[in-house]
Structures are given as C-alpha cells and as structure tokens.
Amino acid sequence: MKVDLELTVNGEAVGISADPRTTLADLLRDHLGLTGTHLGCEQGVCGSCTVLVDGHSARSCLMLAAAAQGREVTTIEGMASESGLHPVQEAFSRHHALQCGFCTPGFFATVLEMMSEGVLADEAIVRERLSGNLCRCTGYHNIVTATLELLGGRP
Amino acid sequence: MKPAAFVYERPSSIAEAVQLLSEADGEAKVLAGGQSLVPLMAFRLVSPSMLVDIGAIAELGDIDSGPDTIRIGAGVTHRRAELALGPVIPLVAVGLRELGHVAIRNVGTVGGSLAHADPASEWGALALALDASISVTGPAGERSVGADRFFLDWMQPDLMPGEIVTGLHIPKPSSMRWGFVEIARRRGDFALAGAAVNLGVADGVIATARVGILGGGVTPLRAHTLEAALTGMDLVGAAEVAEAVDADVDPLDDQHGPARYKRRLARVVCERAIRQAAEAA
Numbered sequence: 236m237k238v239d240l241e242l243t244v245n246g247e248a249v250g251i252s253a254d255p256r257t258t259l260a261d262l263l264r265d266h267l268g269l270t271g272t273h274l275g276c277e278q279g280v281c282g283s284c285t286v287l288v289d290g291h292s293a294r295s296c297l298m299l300a301a302a303a304q305g306r307e308v309t310t311i312e313g314m315a316s317e318s319g320l321h322p323v324q325e326a327f328s329r330h331h332a333l334q335c336g337f338c339t340p341g342f343f344a345t346v347l348e349m350m351s352e353g354v355l356a357d358e359a360i361v362r363e364r365l366s367g368n369l370c371r372c373t374g375y376h377n378i379v380t381a382t383l384e385l386l387g388g389r390p
Numbered sequence: 391m392k393p394a395a396f397v398y399e400r401p402s403s404i405a406e407a408v409q410l411l412s413e414a415d416g417e418a419k420v421l422a423g424g425q426s427l428v429p430l431m432a433f434r435l436v437s438p439s440m441l442v443d444i445g446a447i448a449e450l451g452d453i454d455s456g457p458d459t460i461r462i463g464a465g466v467t468h469r470r471a472e473l474a475l476g477p478v479i480p481l482v483a484v485g486l487r488e489l490g491h492v493a494i495r496n497v498g499t500v501g502g503s504l505a506h507a508d509p510a511s512e513w514g515a516l517a518l519a520l521d522a523s524i525s526v527t528g529p530a531g532e533r534s535v536g537a538d539r540f541f542l543d544w545m546q547p548d549l550m551p552g553e554i555v556t557g558l559h560i561p562k563p564s565s566m567r568w569g570f571v572e573i574a575r576r577r578g579d580f581a582l583a584g585a586a587v588n589l590g591v592a593d594g595v596i597a598t599a600r601v602g603i604l605g606g607g608v609t610p611l612r613a614h615t616l617e618a619a620l621t622g623m624d625l626v627g628a629a630e631v632a633e634a635v636d637a638d639v640d641p642l643d644d645q646h647g648p649a650r651y652k653r654r655l656a657r658v659v660c661e662r663a664i665r666q667a668a669e670a671a
C-alpha cells in the first residue's frame with residue numbers, strides 16, 4: 236500500500252505516492268532524480284545525506300519520506316541560482332574545502348544551518364558542529380577555514 | 391540496507407495511536423524520530439508489520455513549565471529541549487549536547503530515547519539524576535512511572551503492549567549544584583561512560599545527592615552507593631569518594647573495551663562531574 240505525499244522540495248511543491256518504507260534520501264534520489272544528496276553509511280553516522288527539513292539539518296537516510304509530509308526540504312540542488320553559485324559554494328571552492336565532493340552536500344546543509352542560527356565564528360564551536368559530517372579527503376582544515384569565513388570570522 | 395515492507399499509519403491523537411497499536415497485536419511499533427528505529431529496520435534487526443508514526447500528534451509536542459515541574463512532551467526533539475531547558479535546568483542542556491550531533495538532535499525525540507532505553511542514553515541518566523517521572527498512556531489508561539523504575543533491563547522499558555510514552559516530568563530544582571561528564575570514542579558517539587550529578591547543598595555540605603550513570607550496565611542506572619557516600623560530605627573534596635560508584639556499576643565487555651576498563655571510566659566521570667558541581671560558581 237502506497238502513501239500519498241505532499242511536500243516542498245527546493246521551493247517547488249511535490250505530490251507523489253511512494254512505498255511507506257521509502258526513506259527521504261531514496262525519495263529525493265530515485266523518485267525525484269536529485270542525486271546530489273549522497274548516501275554513505277545509511278545509518279546516520281557519516282552525514283553525507285544531510286539535508287535541511289524546515290530549515291533544520293536532518294539525516295535523509297533516517298527519515299521516512301512519509302514523515303516529511305507537508306514539510307519543506309532543501310537539498311544541494313536548491314543552492315545555486317541563476318546568478319551563480321551560493322556563497323557557501325564560493326567559499327568552499329575558494330578554500331579548496333572539497334576534493335572528491337562526496338561529503339560536500341551534507342557539509343553544506345550543516346553550514347547553512349549554522350549560518351541561519353548565527354553560530355559564533357569560533358573554531359572550537361565550528362569543529363564541534365561539523366563533527367557530524369565525515370570527509371575522507373580533505374582533513375577538515377580547509378572546511379573549517381571556509382566555514383569560519385562564512386560565519387564572519389577571519390579565515 | 392532497506393527496511394522490509396510495513397503498513398504506515400499517522401494518527402493525530404494519542405487515543406487513536408493507542409488503538410492502532412493494541413489492535414495490531416504487538417506487531418506494530420511506534421515511530422517517533424526514527425533515529426534509532428530506522429537504522430534497526432534498515433539492518434532488518436526489526437521488521438514491524440506496522441509503524442504508527444506519532445509525529446503528527448500535536449499534544450505530544452508541548453513543553454509546559456508549571457510552578458513545580460516542567461513537562462516535556464514525548465514528541466519534543468532533543469534539540470528543542472536542549473534550547474528550551476538551557477536557562478532553567480542547565481544540566482539537561484549540557485547533557486544533551488553530548489547526544490549525537492545537531493542533525494540527530496533535530497529529529498530524535500525525548501520519548502523515543504526513553505522508550506529505546508539504551509544503557510548509554512543521556513536522557514536516561516538525566517531523568518534519574520533529576521528524579522523525573524515518565525507518563526505513559528495505553529489501553530488501560532494513563533500511569534506515571536518514576537525514572538528509577540522505568541528501565542527494567544537491556545533496551546527494555548516498563549511499557550506494556552499498546553502503551554506509549556507521552557511525556558517526561560522533571561521537578562524544578564530550587565537550587566542545585568550539578569555536573570555532567572561523559573567519555574565517548576568520538577564526538578557524538580554513544581558514551582562509554584557518563585555521569586549526571588545533582589547535588590542539593592546547604593552551608594557547603596551536601597544534603598541530597600542524585601547521580602545518574604550511563605554506560606554503567608544494562609540500563610541507565612542510579613548510583614545509590616555513591617549517593618549515600620556523598621550525602622553529608624563537605625562539597626569541597628567530595629570528589630574523593632567517587633570510587634564508591636564501583637558498587638553501583640556492572641559494565642559489559644564489548645568491542646569498545648573490557649568491563650574493567652569501563653568500571654575505571656565510571657569512576658573517572660563521577661569524579662570529574664562531582665568536581666564540576668563543586669567548582670561551579
């Protein structure tokens with residue numbers, strides 16, 4: 236038995252019917268073709284599937300699509316605009332804060348939430364807040380630098 | 391890594407949820423934040439035939455602050471509780487900051503943590519240290535259980551089939567000295583050991599002591615022996631009796647280390663948490 240879902244994804248209303256066991260990540264990737272949301276561990280640990288739900292970071296691998304009923308989901312595909320890259324994308328690019336890019340969409344969700352909360356540009360706080368996102372390439376240093384710059388601290 | 395098929399229900403009231411659960415004969419499970427249940431289902435460690443999603447039940451989402459108690463609805467997320475209770479009971483906020491990461495705390499709920507009853511649950515240790523009680527509604531009506539009677543055994547809360555946790559009631563402390571310390575392998579991991587300490591102090595002497603331990607055995611537990619040792623002591627220097635916790639814990643061997651190592655950690659976290667309580671201005 237399928238469930239009928241209505242939610243907003245990157246500002247657009249989506250009406251879709253899906254098997255209840257579909258996770259939000261699988262809905263985004265397999266049903267909506269938004270493959271920028273990456274699946275690493277599928278158990279909540281790596282953070283690569285992190286998206287924003289009603290503006291708050293959430294693991295899309297641990298949320299059933301059905302539980303996202305009526306909510307507003309923002310993914311990496313919703314960031315860049317006609318006029319160019321999003322400031323988070325610019326900063327990560329400028330500071331070489333990504334290599335393979337697998338973890339990057341998840342980091343962006345975490346950083347966007349920090350920016351909207353007005354988190355202090357303090358390295359210890361930033362490192363703690365980023366600790367839920369694993370990156371196997373960069374060693375984190377440049378990600379921390381880019382994030383500090385975005386939060387208004389000196390890079 | 392994908393869950394087996396199930397029937398999905400999304401009731402809008404507690405009564406409706408209880409009815410769905412009781413009619414489903416124990417095959418159904420409550421879905422709250424899914425931060426523990428969805429991975430268990432993805433690994434196929436559990437395969438319920440029905441999920442009753444309590445996420446749309448508005449009455450579970452409130453935080454009410456009364457004159458003597460704070461009631462946190464079962465559906466309140468860890469993150470909301472952390473932010474709302476920070477100014478009132480800082481022990482809760484500081485303890486919750488050790489629970490997973492913000493993205494987990496944004497979705498996981500108070501009721502889900504209590505019902506999951508992991509021995510390393512911060513909520514478990516906090517509820518014990520704060521003398522909180524848990525309200526439960528089921529086919530036979532409502533009841534309230536003290537936190538120190540709620541955790542029965544390994545991942546086994548005091549819940550009958552069809553019962554759901556509806557809230558956590560924390561008595562408002564008039565004045566307290568507190569400490570919270572935990573040790574985990576990595577930031578956000580489940581703790582190897584942790585302690586939540588709540589001391590009532592008069593004229594520099596500890597009048598009442600409540601200590602909740604996480605990672606000390608098969609459930610979150612109260613350190614009765616340590617509490618007795620602390621009672622009547624001068625606050626300054628009280629950390630010296632931390633090793634009394636030895637009699638309270640019975641840690642398990644697992645892939646993270648042998649029991650004797652975790653026994654040692656229990657002493658360390660208690661000592662540090664008591665010192666934190668003593669040093670707080």
Ligand SMILES: Cc1cc2nc3c(=O)[nH]c(=O)nc-3n(C[C@H](O)[C@H](O)[C@H](O)COP(=O)(O)OP(=O)(O)OC[C@H]3O[C@@H](n4cnc5c(N)ncnc54)[C@H](O)[C@@H]3O)c2cc1C
Pocket residue numbers: 278279280419420421422423424425426427428444464488489490491494497498499500501502503505506508510511512513549553554555556578579580581
């Ligand atoms: C990477 C990661 C790290 C984590 N780290 C920690 C940590 O350090 N400390 C910690 O404590 N937790 C940790 N967690 C787990 C997290 O706290 C979960 O939020 C919590 O254990 C369960 O809450 P939930 O709302 O997600 O419940 P769910 O996952 O939806 O449910 C958990 C269980 O409780 C039952 N249940 C849920 N709500 C109710 C209710 N109201 N009444 C009756 N039964 C109910 C469900 O049927 C299920 O059996 C972590 C999780 C992840 C993915």
Ligand code: FES
Pocket residue numbers: 273274275276277278279280281282283284285294295296297
């Ligand atoms: S894929 Fe979701 S946290 Fe790793």
Ligand code: FES
Pocket residue numbers: 332333334335336337338339369370371372373
């Ligand atoms: S850039 Fe490769 S995992 Fe982070």
